[in-house]
Amino acid sequence: MLTLHTIRTNPEAVISALAKRNINARPAIESLLALNEQRRRIQTETETLQAEANRLAKEIGGLMRDGRAEEANAVKARTTEIKSQIQSFASELELLEGQEREHLLRLPNMPHDSVPAGKSAEDNVVVSEWSPEWALAENAVPHWELTERYKLIDFERGVKVSGAGFPFYTGQGARLQRAMIQFFLDRNTAAGYLEVQPPHFVNAASGYGTGQLPDKDGQMYHVGEDQLYAIPTAEVPVTNMLRDEIVPEADLPVKLTAYSPCFRREAGSYGKDVRGLNRLHQFDKVEIVCVEHPEKSYDRLEEMVAHVAGLLQDLELPYRVLRLCGGDMGFTSALTYDFEVWSAAQERWLEVSSVSNFETFQTNRLMLRYRSEADGKPHLAHTLNGSSLALPRVVAALLENNQTAEGIRIPKALAAYTGFEWIR
């Protein structure tokens, strides 16, 4: 959520920044500003009346103590009148506040200056590429054939038990999942991230805090009876850990990492995008989250990008890093780098990580602040997060790129965790 302060002090800058997302925000901003002005006017009037009522109530208290009941009753009559005026203002105020918030919640974050203009994924900018020395085996097949050949994943039984997008991992496939989670967590904690195990269901307030609600309502699994949402990413519970808190400036950056299963309804997906491991309703991911000082958040973002790159290099997977254009960036992000690994057998790039700076967009909703050492006051912190990494597509690329006639070779760094060097 953008701050009212930003919008009020520089509406034109907000409008032109949002234009990068191909959004004409002018009507929304203008009606928001009108609402805001009206709200403040009504609020001032209401508060003036409240001040008067407070003053009179104290006067009555004084009169009662002195035993001057008759005079007190006269004053009571006046307060009753004021009270009914307050009532009518208050309901109007409530309405305006609701509308104001509604407007604010529906405005996406302002893209950072460095975000390229563009409409779709095709306009994203490749900022770097990396590849190990390697060659694809002859007669290479896509991962969904490999998982069947080596009995790593049982999609059919997943369909029977839960539905499409809920696979069983079996044997070496299951072991590979567990090894990768452990590998990523170890690498993240070595880089200074504190490991946490979050709840897998969150309340609505948490959904609003990180911006999944109301924007992505309908993409999350919702348990109506208990008003809980299955987490679409560990970002939600982990970032919300610090909701409504003021952390000392000296505690920044707060660096957290968590493994969790992620649940996504993926309504509207179809075709080759959902084949095999490309898109699932439940998948495993290790996430990194940072809470950082506003002046340092972009340096932190670069550090996180370098960290994720290191993981992919250890896994010996060819990847590229994209700077997302305005049209392809998520609702809450100011700047996002996507990591894509090359799936040789599918001949396509697969997104395996998304690393973003949200600036104050989340913390404004979360009321997550730090106490500045300079002025002693609370200020909104910046939040950042990134996948490190999402498993299914990493597994897909890993299986496909390393297939040989003798089986599938496991990268050295990972073999220490799997306990095997080959899948046969």
Add this chain to the structure above:
RNA sequence: GGAAGAAUGGCAGAGUGGUCGAUCGCGGCGGUCUUGAAAACCGUUGACUGUAACAGGUCCGGGGGUUCGAAUCCCUCUUCUUCCGCCA
């Protein structure tokens, strides 16, 4: 799931209808004293909203109600503690 009790500022803990945004203490910050530090003493110490800046308004777990006036009374929800039940 049932029963009883509880929820107050960073912590601890008073406050049962009016001068309470809230006593006292600890912690934090500033100062006096000291070569320096400790101790002692003095002062200060929440958030949100609002204003050009003041003023003003709101907040005693959340929501609603009674009252001229609510931390205080009533209803409701949530959470915690203890006991019982169930249970990995």
